[in-house]
Amino acid sequence: xxxxxxxxxxxxxxxxxxxxxxxxxxxxxxxxxxxxxxxxxxxxxxxxxxxxxxxxxxxxxxxxxxxxxxxxxxxxxxxxxxxxxxxxxxxxxxxxxxxxxxxxxxxxxxxxxxxxxxxxxxxxxxxxxxxxxxxxxxxxxxxxxxxxxxxxxxxxxxx
Amino acid sequence: xxxxxxxxxxxxxxxxxxxxxxxxxxxxxxxxxxxxxxxxxxxxxxxxxxxxxxxxxxxxxxxxxxxxxxxxxxxxxxxxxxxxxxxxxxxxxxxxxxxxxxxxxxxxxxxxxxxxxxxxxxxxxxxxxxxxxxxxxxxxxxxxxxxxxxxxxxxxxxx
DNA sequence: GTATTTGCAAAAGCTTTGCTGCAAC
DNA sequence: GTTGCAGCAAAGCTTTTGCAAATAC
Numbered sequence: 001x002x003x004x005x006x007x008x009x010x011x012x013x014x015x016x017x018x019x020x021x022x023x024x025x026x027x028x029x030x031x032x033x034x035x036x037x038x039x040x041x042x043x044x045x046x047x048x049x050x051x052x053x054x055x056x057x058x059x060x061x062x063x064x065x066x067x068x069x070x071x072x073x074x075x076x077x078x079x080x081x082x083x084x085x086x087x088x089x090x091x092x093x094x095x096x097x098x099x100x101x102x103x104x105x106x107x108x109x110x111x112x113x114x115x116x117x118x119x120x121x122x123x124x125x126x127x128x129x130x131x132x133x134x135x136x137x138x139x140x141x142x143x144x145x146x147x148x149x150x151x152x153x154x155x156x157x158x159x
Numbered sequence: 160x161x162x163x164x165x166x167x168x169x170x171x172x173x174x175x176x177x178x179x180x181x182x183x184x185x186x187x188x189x190x191x192x193x194x195x196x197x198x199x200x201x202x203x204x205x206x207x208x209x210x211x212x213x214x215x216x217x218x219x220x221x222x223x224x225x226x227x228x229x230x231x232x233x234x235x236x237x238x239x240x241x242x243x244x245x246x247x248x249x250x251x252x253x254x255x256x257x258x259x260x261x262x263x264x265x266x267x268x269x270x271x272x273x274x275x276x277x278x279x280x281x282x283x284x285x286x287x288x289x290x291x292x293x294x295x296x297x298x299x300x301x302x303x304x305x306x307x308x309x310x311x312x313x314x315x316x317x318x
Numbered sequence: 319g320t321a322t323t324t325g326c327a328a329a330a331g332c333t334t335t336g337c338t339g340c341a342a343c
Numbered sequence: 344g345t346t347g348c349a350g351c352a353a354a355g356c357t358t359t360t361g362c363a364a365a366t367a368c
Contacts, residue, residue, distance in 0.1 A: 017342090019348065038332075053350050058333060074233060076288065081240060081358075082332060096284050105284070111277055115270045116293075123266055124298035125255050129235065132291045134275075139283035178323065178366085197357075212325045217358065240333080241357060 005030050007069055007087065014067075024049035025060045035073060035084035035104060061085060068128070076135040078102050092116060094132040100141030164189050166228055166246065173226075183208035184219045194232060194243035194263060220244060227287070235294040237261050251275060253291035259300030 007030050008023060018026070028045040029036065036044065042057045064070040064085075073084040076097040093108035112132065120127050137145070166189045167182060177185070187204040188195065195203065201216045223229040223244075232243040235256040252267035271291065279286050296304070 019341090021349075051349080055334080055351080056349065059348085072236075076290075080331065094278070096278065096282060098284075099287065105282060107278060107282055109274070109277060109281070111270070111274045115268070115274055118268060118270055119253070119255070119266060119293060122268070123255060123264060124301070125257075125264070125293070126296040126301055127293055128258065128295040130291070130293045131235075132289070134278060134284070134286055134289045136287040137285040142283070142285055176322095176367085180324075210325085214326080214359080215324065218323085239356070 007064070010069065011067075021049055021052045021056050022060050024052060025057060026064070029064070029070065029085060030087060032086075035075065035086055037079075037082040037084050039082070041085070071129065071131070073131065074133060075104055076133050078104075078135075092130060092132075094134065096134045096136070096138070098138035098141055099135055100137050100144070103138055103140075105138065166223070169228065170226075180208055180211045180215050181219050183211060184216060185223070188223070188229060188244060189246060191245075194234065194245055196238075196241040196243050198241070200244070230288065230290070232290065233292060234263055235292050237263075237294075251289060251291075253293065255293045255295070255297070257297035257300055258294055259296050259303070262297055262299075264297065 005027050007026050008018070011018060011026070025041065025045045028041060028048065032041075032044070038054070038057050038061065041061075042052060042054055045052050045057070061070070061072075065072060069088055070085045071088050073086065073095060075084050075095060076099075078097050078099070079102070091108060092112040093106050094112060096105040096107060097103075098105070116127060116130055119125060119130075164186050166185050167177070170177060170185070184200065184204045187200060187207065191200075191203070197213070197216050197220065200220075201211060201213055204211050204216070220229070220231075224231060228247055229244045230247050232245065232254060234243050234254060235258075237256050237258070238261070250267060251271040252265050253271060255264040255266060256262075257264070275286060275289055278284065278289075
């Protein structure tokens, strides 16, 4: 249930004034259909407002991060060291990165929040951010590999 | 239960031959008492073998990572974008990074491996690496903050 | 003698910063 | 008039790479 530019509303509600450039950036993040890194975000947002500068991208990201409105992801450094961003959600979820095809799978489970609770309680730790990332092979890539092994007449580990 | 230079033994068992420089690097990782980044590792390892070069550090890290013998951590980017390394362990554990005092707390719980199992099963995903990092405030920093608020005669959220 | 690995230095990739000037109240 | 942001370009930090020389078998 994504309201149209929920982030802008939240910022407005906090009394934070934004320039047109920042508004363009923020709606771009909000409406993105993939995880964006700073460079892609800049490129996309410039379609809305060509004046946007790289420095403004990083400064706006910093702002939203500090307000806890977006989360920063590494996505297992699948494509170098850049960071990716997504709008923070109420319930925790995690990211599976496939080393084979670079696909990113999002997965949510109640166990995630239960674990979060356990971590906080047992360590008396006040959690602000929790990031869980997994790397490996997705089901399609596992199947591909097994098909390949089979065609090579090599033993298939699954029998 | 850390055997003396377990990593070297494992590599030897795999028939992987190592130069003196790499051996010095690897024992440094093995015997480290904190999480090392590439630069600290270089500095420390040079006390054992001054010939070691930065490139060799990165190339050795790459090797150990690919063999699954060390894990790469970000530690919530508490000190910039560098990576930290630790010897892989059988059972999963996670890292709590305190934004207040930069302390890193390690925490292990069976729930971690149960969650890992659930992720693998429900997504039919073959997990190679799983990294869980948490950022927030440790108990000491929470106490410090509450003491401060109390001295300022401000209301204490805990009553 | 061939293959691998080293050291060095330079490049690359992403992010941050200093500064000048513009814009908003 | 002050205050704060934007844009620009340069610097910063970490990591990677090309290549010639050195090393190991």
